[in-house]
Amino acid sequence: MYDVAIIGGGVVGCAIARELSRYHLRTVLLERFAEVGFGTTKTNSGIIHAGQQTTPGTLKGLLEVRGNAMFDQLQRELGFGFRRCGELVVASTAEEMASLERMKADGEAKGVPGLEMWGAQRLRREEPNLSLHLVGALFAPSAGVINPYEFAFALAECAVQNGVELRVEHEVQSIALRDGGGFRIHAKIPSGPGAVPSGPGAVPSGPGAVPSGPGAVQAVPDAASATCVDVEARFIINAAGVHADKVAAMVGADDFTIRPRRGEEYLLDRRLEGIVTRLIFPVPTPASKGILIIPTFDGTLMVGPTAHDQDDRFNVPTTTEGSEEVFATVRRLCPSLDARATIAEFAGLRAVSDTGDFIIGPSRVPGFFHVAGIQSPGLTASPAIAVHVVELVGRAGLPLVEHDGFNPHVAPPARFATQPHEVRQALVEADPRFGRLVCRCELVTEAEVHQAVDHGARTLDGVKFRTRAGMGRCQGGFCTTRVMQILSRRLGVPFHEVTKRGAGSWLVIPMAEDREAAMTEAGATTGDPAAGATEEAPCSDA
Amino acid sequence: MFGRMNRRYDVVVVGGGPAGLAAALGALDSGVSRVLVVEREPEPGGILRQCIHAGFGLHHFREELTGPEYAERFVTQAMDRDIDVAPHSYVTGLAVDSSGHRLVRVLSSRGGLATVECRSVVLAMGCRERTRGAVRIPGTRPAGIFTAGLAQKLLNLDGYLPGRRAVILGSGDIGLIMARRLTLEGCKVEGVFELMPYSNGLTRNVVQCLDDYGIPLHLSTTVTRIHGRDRIEAVTVAPVDEAGRPDAARAWDVPCDTLLLSIGLIPENELSESLGIALDVVTGGPKVDSTLATSLPGVFACGNVLHVHDLVDFVTEEALRAGRFAGEHARQIRRPRDAIALVPGANVRYCLPHTLSADRPHTVYMRAKTRMSPCILRVGNLLERKLRFVVPAEMIHLTIQPELLERFYEDRLQIDLLPVDGGGAP
Amino acid sequence: MTERQEQHYVCISCPIGCPLRLVHEGDQIIEIEGQECNRGAKYARQEFTDPRRTFSTTVPITGAVYGRLPVKLSAPVPRQAIPAAMAAIRLLCAEAPVRLGQVLLRDVAGVAGVDVVACRTMDRVMIAPS
Known part of the structure; x- marks a missing residue:
């Protein structure tokens, strides 16, 4: 039996896993997708908020400011992309300037450092491409941009390296209370082709290859051909994001409901790099922080997100209306941004709870803890949430004995593209795989793809979000087959079993299959597959 | 020699596709002897290696060849004439040393990050495909959305089908050819959808790729939504009005497991941009003078990196010229500076090169903005020619003789495509 | 007396794609027009009497840099023979x-004189490409 099972490998679940890995505990992290961070985290705007925008007196507000302050150390330890570029909340009227003054006072009361009011002249000088109609801004220097998926990957990798067991493609179906305490979690795992070998340190899932960890896992065949496993744990931390209310209901701890709120983001071509250098926010409304201009860590601009409630927790489409809304809004802030510069669009779901605040703490079922309703500023708050939750679980009886061997560091990936000539030369000399180009748009080499696999990538998207291969202008036109070949070799699966992001997201069908079918057919109809004078004898192995 | 890369060359060609190979041969023709082609793939030949259909070479060889056959003729010539080809190699940058030599940075696993010295460089990187982002199709982001070229590569080089039931957006030649190819391989093509009221491909391809196989072509129709969580499950398509706006009331869903995008090509000028070479906003390629020299001295451009061609024969012609001028430049032969700006006029989207000189014949390439049938091609007051029709999909080429230019004393020569009285745009 | 009829074709002999009009009475061709060159007339006549097409495809190849070898037909086959030809290839x-x-x-699909030929040279490679 595990001490703790965390349900949900988003950035919050991963941060909790790493926090728990500081102690002598047996922890398992269960994730429904093929890799961690593939849900809301992957589609996050990637902002580390300064904290002045959140209502004072809320749990959100408290953990946001606390979380923000933790990122410098986390970045040093985990090596993800993070830069404190600062943010500007811009005003276009005198009334908005007045509300920025109030926001500044609120922020200072919460301890947000370095807040400054900027007049039109200062704003023009610092961000000359913003609209001439803007009258001023509130500047928050401690805000930053981050690659949220890199943060989640690094947190999970660090947790695994310190003993946490990561199980991907484990979709929790039901949870039973165990006689004698604790829980039995019933999870569905994929079987057959397309099943992805699990993350770092984990063993491939699927029938006949079920991990035999300390949790007394049993494989049981399910009605619908998929295989199920049971995972037992004393404590459960429910970090299931948009599904957190469903998971809570499995133990009768349905104290809240989650309503997903969809946000659409539009990523713009690199030629717009530098048009703005800080995060640009409009003055927020009660529903959201509004539609922003985000100079991402990697240099490209991103605009969004929209905010629209929806019931579907799986389908996350972008829409024509969303695109129109985003560009109409951001063009009022920065007129030179143009929808035609879009290179990719995507949407994600915020896990909005009916309480309006984060829901963190014990539920009415002893041993079952909620970490739910973690919408904005959840990413910023995530490391503080993790510390807070672990403290609460400790108070509820989980013995927190620190272990000396905890290693807070993971090796950051070697980014060939961002290195100067001499460093590149040294990299190629040390490892010739740095000399083989995989992605031309983002200049990603074969060595980096191998490294991504070493660090847990199992899918095309996993490689993409770790290396940037496929994120550039051609959107995978050049690198897709190259990455698939490497994944095929490294995972020991045929080329056609490599997926975009796990079971169901198959990419290609081998023609050999069709040929075999043709041979059977030809054999059946003519009885002579070699009809005609062949110079090459037909063979059966394609 | 295949696989050989020395430290010093007269001309270095970036890219070993049809443009790069012809440029290398053109350079040899001009009298230089040391030419290197840098190719990122395992072998030269470029995109032609996956264009297994016939239709290449009618102008250049006066016979119809498949893409691989056309490529092999040039690869064989290049090998016979001792051109060096560095495979699996990629140019990451270019610098100039104090003596005016160009220093080309070449990345490869065998040579590491090498610096190759040369006098001239020919850019022949080709083009890339426009993606979903460029046309902003809303919806989910499942697996199963491929650019037509990627699907062609998977099918023709690697031997994998992109799916079993496909929708193709865009009726450019690659889209049409892939419709037939997929059908022959047992993938059901539900239809080809084209935003414009006409096909962007050659008419012959509509006939022999769609009509012959009963594949419907839906003109003035586009994909407005992508459905499916893990793998694409359907697309919504809708007719568009004259401004290209979809009519949601007449939309319908087409179930499919694959969406192929054949929505245009863009010259691949990341390297050119990083070198500060001036680009033409219309073609997306470098601005070039009549020797196909870019704004960076000693750097030439040809083929699809300069502007997207529809026939490889014209790529070859252009690249042979670029290679010859690059070779001349390497031999320190200088040409008089161009004195005439060539500018696009009525119904001309672009024309190339950007400038002309009066001392020699010039091949001019241009594209029409809209279909016109019949039509008059007018070059300033120098030349008028009647054309049966012009369409945006087919490049127009024209030779201007020096005798005409000798009498031209202005600095600006405009090209117009004008309606014939009683004819004109439909 | 057979009625005079006309057929419309688009010549596929080259990329120009001339629109052709063929006038006939029964099997008797009366007139062909619209062609820019004499290949157009030849195409219309062929299309009227015995429409033929060619195509390219690939076959699996072992020991080469890629897994597929492009092949083509040495000459067009009757249009209805295409599925049989594909099946044989x-x-x-x-x-x-x-x-x-x-x-x-x-003699693919039993069409005398039409062969399946390789469209490129593929050398034997000893090591799998990286």
Whole structure:
């Protein structure tokens, strides 16, 4: 039996896993997708908020400011992309300037450092491409941009390296209370082709290859051909994001409901790099922080997100209306941004709870803890949430004995593209795989793809979000087959079993299959597959 | 020699596709002897290696060849004439040393990050495909959305089908050819959808790729939504009005497991941009003078990196010229500076090169903005020619003789495509 | 007396794609017009009497830099013979080295004189490409 099972490998679940890995505990992290961070985290705007925008007196507000302050150390330890570029909340009227003054006072009361009011002249000088109609801004220097998926990957990798067991493609179906305490979690795992070998340190899932960890896992065949496993744990931390209310209901701890709120983001071509250098926010409304201009860590601009409630927790489409809304809004802030510069669009779901605040703490079922309703500023708050939750679980009886061997560091990936000539030369000399180009748009080499696999990538998207291969202008036109070949070799699966992001997201069908079918057919109809004078004898192995 | 890369060359060609190979041969023709082609793939030949259909070479060889056959003729010539080809190699940058030599940075696993010295460089990187982002199709982001070229590569080089039931957006030649190819391989093509009221491909391809196989072509129709969580499950398509706006009331869903995008090509000028070479906003390629020299001295451009061609024969012609001028430049032969700006006029989207000189014949390439049938091609007051029709999909080429230019004393020569009285745009 | 009728074709002999009009009375061709060159007339006549097409495809190849070898028909086959020709080609398999123009299958789908030929040279590679 595990001490703790965390349900949900988003950035919050991963941060909790790493926090728990500081102690002598047996922890398992269960994730429904093929890799961690593939849900809301992957589609996050990637902002580390300064904290002045959140209502004072809320749990959100408290953990946001606390979380923000933790990122410098986390970045040093985990090596993800993070830069404190600062943010500007811009005003276009005198009334908005007045509300920025109030926001500044609120922020200072919460301890947000370095807040400054900027007049039109200062704003023009610092961000000359913003609209001439803007009258001023509130500047928050401690805000930053981050690659949220890199943060989640690094947190999970660090947790695994310190003993946490990561199980991907484990979709929790039901949870039973165990006689004698604790829980039995019933999870569905994929079987057959397309099943992805699990993350770092984990063993491939699927029938006949079920991990035999300390949790007394049993494989049981399910009605619908998929295989199920049971995972037992004393404590459960429910970090299931948009599904957190469903998971809570499995133990009768349905104290809240989650309503997903969809946000659409539009990523713009690199030629717009530098048009703005800080995060640009409009003055927020009660529903959201509004539609922003985000100079991402990697240099490209991103605009969004929209905010629209929806019931579907799986389908996350972008829409024509969303695109129109985003560009109409951001063009009022920065007129030179143009929808035609879009290179990719995507949407994600915020896990909005009916309480309006984060829901963190014990539920009415002893041993079952909620970490739910973690919408904005959840990413910023995530490391503080993790510390807070672990403290609460400790108070509820989980013995927190620190272990000396905890290693807070993971090796950051070697980014060939961002290195100067001499460093590149040294990299190629040390490892010739740095000399083989995989992605031309983002200049990603074969060595980096191998490294991504070493660090847990199992899918095309996993490689993409770790290396940037496929994120550039051609959107995978050049690198897709190259990455698939490497994944095929490294995972020991045929080329056609490599997926975009796990079971169901198959990419290609081998023609050999069709040929075999043709041979059977030809054999059946003519009885002579070699009809005609062949110079090459037909063979059966394609 | 295949696989050989020395430290010093007269001309270095970036890219070993049809443009790069012809440029290398053109350079040899001009009298230089040391030419290197840098190719990122395992072998030269470029995109032609996956264009297994016939239709290449009618102008250049006066016979119809498949893409691989056309490529092999040039690869064989290049090998016979001792051109060096560095495979699996990629140019990451270019610098100039104090003596005016160009220093080309070449990345490869065998040579590491090498610096190759040369006098001239020919850019022949080709083009890339426009993606979903460029046309902003809303919806989910499942697996199963491929650019037509990627699907062609998977099918023709690697031997994998992109799916079993496909929708193709865009009726450019690659889209049409892939419709037939997929059908022959047992993938059901539900239809080809084209935003414009006409096909962007050659008419012959509509006939022999769609009509012959009963594949419907839906003109003035586009994909407005992508459905499916893990793998694409359907697309919504809708007719568009004259401004290209979809009519949601007449939309319908087409179930499919694959969406192929054949929505245009863009010259691949990341390297050119990083070198500060001036680009033409219309073609997306470098601005070039009549020797196909870019704004960076000693750097030439040809083929699809300069502007997207529809026939490889014209790529070859252009690249042979670029290679010859690059070779001349390497031999320190200088040409008089161009004195005439060539500018696009009525119904001309672009024309190339950007400038002309009066001392020699010039091949001019241009594209029409809209279909016109019949039509008059007018070059300033120098030349008028009647054309049966012009369409945006087919490049127009024209030779201007020096005798005409000798009498031209202005600095600006405009090209117009004008309606014939009683004819004109439909 | 057979009625005079006309057929419309688009010539596919080259990329120009001339729109052709063929006038006939029964099997008797009266007139062909619209062609820019004499290949157009030839095409219309062929299309009227015995429409033929050619195509390219690939066959699996072992020991080469890629897994597929492009092949084509040496001459067009009757349009209705295309599925049979594809079915026959599907049974082929090549082994590197292969030379450009090498015949892989003679008289494909029983059409005399039409062969399946390799469209490129593929050398034998000893090590799998990286």
